[in-house]
Amino acid sequence: IxxxxxxxxxxxxxxxxxxxxxxxxxxxxxARAARATLAQAEAAISEARAAIAEAQAAQKTARQQLDLYRQLDDPAAVSRAEVIRAEGDEAAATSRLGLARARLAAAQAAASTARTEIERLxxxxxxxxxxxxxxxxxxxxxxxxxxxxxxxxxxGETTPLHVRVDIDENEVARVAIGEPAIISPRGAAEVQVKATFVRAEPLVVPKRSLTNSAAERVDVRVLQVIYALPPSDVFRVGQQIDAFIAAKPAPAGKGD
CATH class of the missing domain: 2.40.50.100 (RNA polymerase II/Efflux pump adaptor protein, barrel-sandwich hybrid domain)
Known part of the structure; x- marks a missing residue:
């Protein structure tokens, strides 16, 4: 991890x-730095929401004033300059509202990022x-x-324990893949348990697990077969074991 x-x-x-x-x-x-960033983002969210409320109120007032000017029957009752000013106030309030909403979205994104960082910590x-x-x-x-x-x-998941057995690629054809295996702790051949076949890996790989035997070949590829051990106090994670797997029955002779 x-x-x-x-x-x-x-x-x-x-x-x-x-x-x-x-x-x-x-x-x-x-996570102190991330929490400080979150606090800043939450403060910015509050400010943006207040700015939105203020801009909405200003926009509403400006639109009402502009609508009032436009509904007058007498064009001389209000000057053209006042109408232009009201139109400008309405446009400015709309612009401030859009800016406040953009700031709110940015602050919410910053807060979400800070919460994600806190969770990742x-x-x-x-x-x-x-x-x-x-x-x-x-x-x-x-x-x-x-x-x-x-x-x-x-x-790791240790219930049940699994063992990974390396089979020399030259011996794979002789091994009865799928049959149970007899497993013994290294150096304790008298202790034998029957392990259940789980799967054979699909890829033959270079040999990496070494026994440190002087006669051991290292320039070989192996098929890795996984077996599940029954409950036992004998085996530990990372422990080396000896595995005995049955060979396939010899083919019958032509005269048999």
Whole structure:
């Protein structure tokens, strides 16, 4: 889990081992500047609404005055200059009303942007799952890029646990894809559990998970197959395992 915006961490709400639901708060980034921007935008909204009310009143008065002049039966009762002045007052009030409405829209947009930024400074769980590692503390600075070589928080769904088994591309044709697998913790072959097949990844990829064996080949590509483990206290996230998958039955000979 990273942060959408850079800043100082003000609070960390979780610890390793905690279970969280999607949307729960994980940690907070300093939002004082964003809240100040929001306060300014809300003040501008109030000013713009007051300006709109004032411009609407002025526009109404100017239109009433202009309508009164235009309804007079005697053209000599009012001078042409007064009519022109009333027309100018009405046009000016209409212009001020349009400007006030534009300022209101701009202030509302600024307020919406500030609220969005405040929400982005609240880092929430993207999924339901378990907190696996917390690598930040209050007071530390988090950056959106280039600031850390590790994620701020690691989490995942651990119920059930899944294992990813690499099958050498040269062995794929011999493996019974779709069958259960027998899984043992590395170094404890006597502990065996039956894992359920979940899926085989569609893409064959270069091998990245290494066992550090001297005889291990690294210049190979592998098919990754996912299995689900039954509930157990034996396995942990990130643990290496040994997997035994049944081979396909050998084809019958022509004479059989």
């Amino acid at each position: 990273g942060s959408a915006l850079s800043g100082l961490v003000t609070d960390v709400r979780v610890r390793p081992g905690d279970r969280v639901a999607k949307g729960d708060v994980l940690f907070l980034v300093d 609240i880092v929430r769980a993207p999924i339901s799952g378990e907190i696996l590692a917390v690598n930040i503390r209050p007071g530390e600075f988090v950056a959106t890029q280039g600031g850390s070589s590790q994620p701020f928080i690691q989490m």
